[in-house]
Amino acid sequence: MDTANVSMVQNFFFTELSDLPEVQIFLFVMILLVYLITLAGNGAILVAIGTDNHLQTPMYFFLSNLSLLDVLCPTVTVPKMLQIFLSEDKTISFAGCAVQLFFLIDIVGTEILLLAVMAYDRYVAICSPLQYTTIMSKQLSAKLAAGTWVTGIINSLVHTSLAFTLSFCGPNKIDQYYCDIPPVLALSCSSTYLPELVLLLVAGIIGSSAFLITLISYIYIISTVLHMPSTEGRQKAFSTCGSHLTVVCLFYGTTMFTYGRPTSAYSPKQDRVVSMLYGVITPMLNPMIYSLRNKDVKRALVKTFSLKFFF
Numbered sequence: 001m002d003t004a005n006v007s008m009v010q011n012f013f014f015t016e017l018s019d020l021p022e023v024q025i026f027l028f029v030m031i032l033l034v035y036l037i038t039l040a041g042n043g044a045i046l047v048a049i050g051t052d053n054h055l056q057t058p059m060y061f062f063l064s065n066l067s068l069l070d071v072l073c074p075t076v077t078v079p080k081m082l083q084i085f086l087s088e089d090k091t092i093s094f095a096g097c098a099v100q101l102f103f104l105i106d107i108v109g110t111e112i113l114l115l116a117v118m119a120y121d122r123y124v125a126i127c128s129p130l131q132y133t134t135i136m137s138k139q140l141s142a143k144l145a146a147g148t149w150v151t152g153i154i155n156s157l158v159h160t161s162l163a164f165t166l167s168f169c170g171p172n173k174i175d176q177y178y179c180d181i182p183p184v185l186a187l188s189c190s191s192t193y194l195p196e197l198v199l200l201l202v203a204g205i206i207g208s209s210a211f212l213i214t215l216i217s218y219i220y221i222i223s224t225v226l227h228m229p230s231t232e233g234r235q236k237a238f239s240t241c242g243s244h245l246t247v248v249c250l251f252y253g254t255t256m257f258t259y260g261r262p263t264s265a266y267s268p269k270q271d272r273v274v275s276m277l278y279g280v281i282t283p284m285l286n287p288m289i290y291s292l293r294n295k296d297v298k299r300a301l302v303k304t305f306s307l308k309f310f311f
Contacts, residue, residue: 011091012187013173014084015272028085034284035078041287042067044301052300058141059125060297062118063290065145069111070283076103077178077279084177094168097179102160104180108255108278109206110152115248116210116217117144122244123217127224155202162195176272178279182258183271203259211252218245247282247289254278 049055049064077100084090092100121141125132159181169189176183181199185192254277 011093011172012097012179014080014090014092014177015173015175024085028082031078031280032082034280035074035082038074038280038284038287039071041284042070044305045287045297046071048297048300048304051304055296055300058121058136058138059118061141062114062121062145063297065114065148066111066118066286066290069107069114070286072103073107073111073283074280076100076107081177092179094164097174097184098160098164101163101179101181101184102156104178104279105159106152106156108152109155110148112207112210112252112255113148113151114145115251116213117148119214119217119244119248123220126221151206155206158202159195159199162198166190166192166195176275178275180258180271180275199259203256207252207256207260211256214248214252244289247285251278251282254282 045067046064049060049067080092080100121136124135128135163181163184166185166188167190168187172187174183174187181195185195254274257274258271258278
């Protein structure tokens with residue numbers, strides 16, 4: 001492998017979402033609207049959980065971490081994406097691309113692990129309710145959350161350093177709206193064997209482990225729910241679990257599709273669509289599914305923002 005770390009490329013160019021001006025304007029408005037809804041929804045949940053004493057429990061602590069990640073994820077990519085719509089300058093510096101990729105991989109990796117932790121938390125709450133406060137103590141909750149963030153940072157450092165110590169001799173047009181591992185590796189003029197191998201191994205280990213923990217947790221949860229005597233209770237639990245699993249599968253499926261395959265299988269058109277799902281759409285949906293359907297969160301929002309007419 002060529003380990004030269006001096007790039008002949010000083011800037012990268014992003015692909016435009018569309019060559020048609022009318023479509024560009026429509027996409028700009030839609031993405032901006034989704035981004036603003038994401039910031040508003042997740043920001044409101046962060047404020048509500050942070051200011052309401054009744055929500056100082058492990059479940060809401062993890063939800064606040066998820067909301068923070070859902071604010072950060074599109075913030076890493078969407079502002080630059082919107083700037084590309086409005087400006088003739090479609091470039092990003094080599095260093096800027098590395099920074100953007102680092103934070104994106106960090107946030108995505110952290111969220112994958114956090115969703116697994118949240119599934120385990122629900123498993124303990126539903127399957128062992130009498131032992132919940134003992135098992136999910138504040139100390140353990142803090143350690144689990146910190147572990148997801150630290151692992152995400154380490155994971156991102158590894159991938160970013162491997163990707164940006166490659167040589168880039170041109171072309172320098174990234175077939176994506178932001179810097180991500182597959183399109184960046186596709187531009188390298190040196191061997192990408194090691195970064196690809198590490199990416200596949202790490203994505204396989206972290207992604208598969210997190211998904212298995214989530215899947216097993218929900219299997220036990222569903223089994224417990226089926227034995228509930230109340231029909232109304234079963235329907236409510238299934239409705240909540242089904243919504244959660246939908247978002248989890250969407251996020252896991254799209255991220256594994258992006259990072260769990262070799263660069264030779266990279267498809268720019270498919271990846272641009274998939275990246276929109278986990279990078280822009282899912283952060284907007286998470287508050288609606290995980291939090292805004294929760295009576296305690298609604299009550300906290302009403303108390304905090306005095307928005308009773310919304311509910």
